[in-house]
Amino acid sequence: MALAEAKQSATEARLAEMSLPEGGCLGTARQAALSRVQTMGLPNRRDEYWKYTRPDTLTTGDVQKAAVFETGEAPMFDEFDRLQIVFVDGVYSAEQSDDLSLEGVQIDRIADICCKDIHWAKDLYGVLEARGQSPVQRPLAALNTAFAQDGVAIHVTGKPSKPINFVYIHSDEASDAILHHVIRVEPDAEATILENGPAASRFNKCMEIDIADTGKLHLVRAQGRDHERRAATHLFARLGTESVFKSFTLTVNGVLTRNEAVLELLGDDAIAHIAGACVGDGDFHHDDTVFITHDAVNCESRQVFKKVLRNGATGVFQGKILVKPDAQKTDGYQISQSLLLDDDSQFLAKPELEIYADDVACSHGSTSGAIDEEALFYLRSRGVPAGEATDLLTLAFLAEAVEEIEDGEIADAIVARLEGWLARRR
Amino acid sequence: MLEIKNLHVKLEDEDKQILKGLDLTVEAGKVHAIMGPNGSGKSTLSYVLSGRDGYEVTDGSATLAGEDLLELEPEERAALGVFLAFQYPVEIPGVGNMTFLRTAVNAQRKARGEEELSAADFLKTIRAKAKELKIDADMLKRPVNVGFSGGEKKRNEILQMAMLEPKMCILDETDSGLDVDAMKLVAEGVNALRDEGRGFLVITHYQRLLDHIKPDVVHILANGRIVKTGGPELALEVENNGYAGILAEVA
Numbered sequence: 001m002a003l004a005e006a007k008q009s010a011t012e013a014r015l016a017e018m019s020l021p022e023g024g025c026l027g028t029a030r031q032a033a034l035s036r037v038q039t040m041g042l043p044n045r046r047d048e049y050w051k052y053t054r055p056d057t058l059t060t061g062d063v064q065k066a067a068v069f070e071t072g073e074a075p076m077f078d079e080f081d082r083l084q085i086v087f088v089d090g091v092y093s094a095e096q097s098d099d100l101s102l103e104g105v106q107i108d109r110i111a112d113i114c115c116k117d118i119h120w121a122k123d124l125y126g127v128l129e130a131r132g133q134s135p136v137q138r139p140l141a142a143l144n145t146a147f148a149q150d151g152v153a154i155h156v157t158g159k160p161s162k163p164i165n166f167v168y169i170h171s172d173e174a175s176d177a178i179l180h181h182v183i184r185v186e187p188d189a190e191a192t193i194l195e196n197g198p199a200a201s202r203f204n205k206c207m208e209i210d211i212a213d214t215g216k217l218h219l220v221r222a223q224g225r226d227h228e229r230r231a232a233t234h235l236f237a238r239l240g241t242e243s244v245f246k247s248f249t250l251t252v253n254g255v256l257t258r259n260e261a262v263l264e265l266l267g268d269d270a271i272a273h274i275a276g277a278c279v280g281d282g283d284f285h286h287d288d289t290v291f292i293t294h295d296a297v298n299c300e301s302r303q304v305f306k307k308v309l310r311n312g313a314t315g316v317f318q319g320k321i322l323v324k325p326d327a328q329k330t331d332g333y334q335i336s337q338s339l340l341l342d343d344d345s346q347f348l349a350k351p352e353l354e355i356y357a358d359d360v361a362c363s364h365g366s367t368s369g370a371i372d373e374e375a376l377f378y379l380r381s382r383g384v385p386a387g388e389a390t391d392l393l394t395l396a397f398l399a400e401a402v403e404e405i406e407d408g409e410i411a412d413a414i415v416a417r418l419e420g421w422l423a424r425r426r
Numbered sequence: 427m428l429e430i431k432n433l434h435v436k437l438e439d440e441d442k443q444i445l446k447g448l449d450l451t452v453e454a455g456k457v458h459a460i461m462g463p464n465g466s467g468k469s470t471l472s473y474v475l476s477g478r479d480g481y482e483v484t485d486g487s488a489t490l491a492g493e494d495l496l497e498l499e500p501e502e503r504a505a506l507g508v509f510l511a512f513q514y515p516v517e518i519p520g521v522g523n524m525t526f527l528r529t530a531v532n533a534q535r536k537a538r539g540e541e542e543l544s545a546a547d548f549l550k551t552i553r554a555k556a557k558e559l560k561i562d563a564d565m566l567k568r569p570v571n572v573g574f575s576g577g578e579k580k581r582n583e584i585l586q587m588a589m590l591e592p593k594m595c596i597l598d599e600t601d602s603g604l605d606v607d608a609m610k611l612v613a614e615g616v617n618a619l620r621d622e623g624r625g626f627l628v629i630t631h632y633q634r635l636l637d638h639i640k641p642d643v644v645h646i647l648a649n650g651r652i653v654k655t656g657g658p659e660l661a662l663e664v665e666n667n668g669y670a671g672i673l674a675e676v677a
Contacts, residue, residue: 372518373479374516375516375517375518377477377478377479377500377516378512378515378516378518378570379518379526379530380477380499380500380501380504381476381477381478381500381501381503381504381509381510382504382509382526382527382530382534382586382590383501383504383505383530383531383533383534383537383590384501384526384529384530384533385499385501385533385537386499386501388529388533389501392521392525392526392529393518393520393521395520395521396518396519396520396521396569397520398520399519399520400520
């Protein structure tokens with residue numbers, strides 16, 4: 001089907017401003033992605049999938065300036081022993097990054113892979129993104145595959161002794177960063193990836209994760225805290241038999257965030273958990289869009305998304321579980337909830353189930369509510385001041401999502417940060 | 427200690443007068459019981475004293491040690507020493523019992539200008555007090571009241587009371603939903619807190635709780651007012667003759 005004229009001309013105009021980086025062994029993938037963008041066109045507000053989130057500022061050539069926000073606090077995950085890979089405005093910083101050698105993993109820069117003829121990442125780069133374009137189109141991800149300036153390929157072959165931490169530093173108020181990471185986890189291997197920082201004024205990030213049978217990957221990311229930044233991220237994961245993928249995202253601040261996750265459970269007994277907690281205040285729009293496909297027997301998926309919104313903030317959740325005909329014994333769970341701290345904020349939710357197998361347990365729920373007045377009075381009657389009591393109840397609301405983080409120390413670090421942020425805004 | 431004069435209270439949202447000129451004085455060191463039929467205003471009294479929303483005081487006053495309670499926020503009343511043991515303790519998923527209690531204890535200390543309790547001191551104190559109330563470590567770790575049995579919830583209320591050491595304890599139908607053994611345990615907890623500096627207001631339907639928590643004074647509340655005041659024998663009279671007889675007598 002031909003694209004609508006407006007969409008086509010907008011897409012052509014944008015692409016005309018961009019040039020494909022040097023391809024090397026990824027050249028074919030970049031070319032293919034470019035033609036996907038040309039065929040699909042960049043999203044506009046008429047697209048059903050973008051009904052609740054306006055994509056214009058994510059697609060135009062001009063980047064809306066975003067002031068760099070000085071938090072005055074230590075970077076997230078600073079207290080942990082980890083291997084840091086630092087990107088400043090979307091460009092790898094060798095100076096600030098740690099040495100990339102770590103037992104159990106092989107880490108290469110995408111920029112280096114592009115100069116090589118052969119590399120394992122060739123079989124992954126753009127592959128899951130391309131798979132994820134059906135049944136719903138994700139043009140911003142294809143745009144990313146074609147034009148990503150930097151990123152890393154991580155090959156997890158063992159159990160590295162510490163997490164790998166992507167640190168995204170935003171230093172230029174007009175920066176426009178496109179990063180693409182690919183991660184392959186081998187059988188019995190297990191790793192934890194941490195991500196933190198606002199990255200750039202506008203950030204388009206794509207992560208493709210391929211987990212072989214019995215492999216495990218944990219992903220914990222903290223997006224924030226710049227107020228004015230915009231981000232569109234895509235997570236594509238493919239899970240083999242008895243593999244495990246657990247992801248948690250914390251989002252605080254940012255005028256616009258769209259986090260898409262596309263997970264495919266292709267091997268029996270695989271487990272995928274994806275969770276998110278966000279705290280939005282004022283000019284804040286946060287969109288979690290998730291698509292989970294069950295295509296194997298006895299797999300488990302959990303989606304837990306919690307949003308705390310106030311002063312006119314907007315939260316969006318579009319989450320779907322697709323259970324294919326042979327995916328018997330599927331256990332799917334999806335919950336999306338918002339805590340609205342005033343009458344001006346809003347939460348828009350579109351939970352979906354599409355089930356073709358007959359022996360499955362799938363549940364979904366979505367709620368919007370205010371602070372529980374009974375609980376608030378109970379706390380206050382014990383002497384806890386109203387503000388502090390509200391914070392306690394807010395943290396309690398977010399707890400179900402935070403509990404999805406398997407590592408207790410990391411979960412504690414996230415909670416400690418949340419406590420500080422809530423208290424400051426009281 | 428607690429002085430209530432001519433208290434008139436109506437519901438905020440509807441034109442319904444609940445307390446119609448209630449007078450009551452509870453002295454330090456004394457246990458006062460309030461009994462009364464359903465709808466007489468017993469729970470309203472406890473909520474108005476602790477500062478719950480939804481009620482409007484149209485006349486009268488309530489003071490604790492000379493301080494006007496009715497002008498204060500619930501947390502300020504708590505810091506002054508008011509404690510309400512709820513008839514239906516609220517479940518708060520996601521907030522650990524221990525965190526909750528420590529936050530409450532320290533918030534009150536802070537409000538009174540006292541030093542906060544260290545984590546170690548708090549732990550030591552709560553473990554000792556929990557043991558007396560047969561509250562195990564697991565109950566302390568669990569979210570506040572979530573999955574607690576009726577008896578556990580009430581014991582948890584008394585534990586909070588023991589930790590917060592209030593001046594004025596109001597027990598709203600603490601016996602409801604308790605079996606005989608649980609009631610004894612709760613009563614022992616309350617009795618252990620009886621002290622010269624502390625007043626108690628025990629609200630109940632039945633005399634049986636008063637077998638275990640011996641009151642100094644018993645009041646009968648009906649139609650928003652105290653209609654009769656007497657000694658412990660008044661509770662027995664209610665038990666034997668019901669409220670009807672007493673109400674007919676004072677009508």
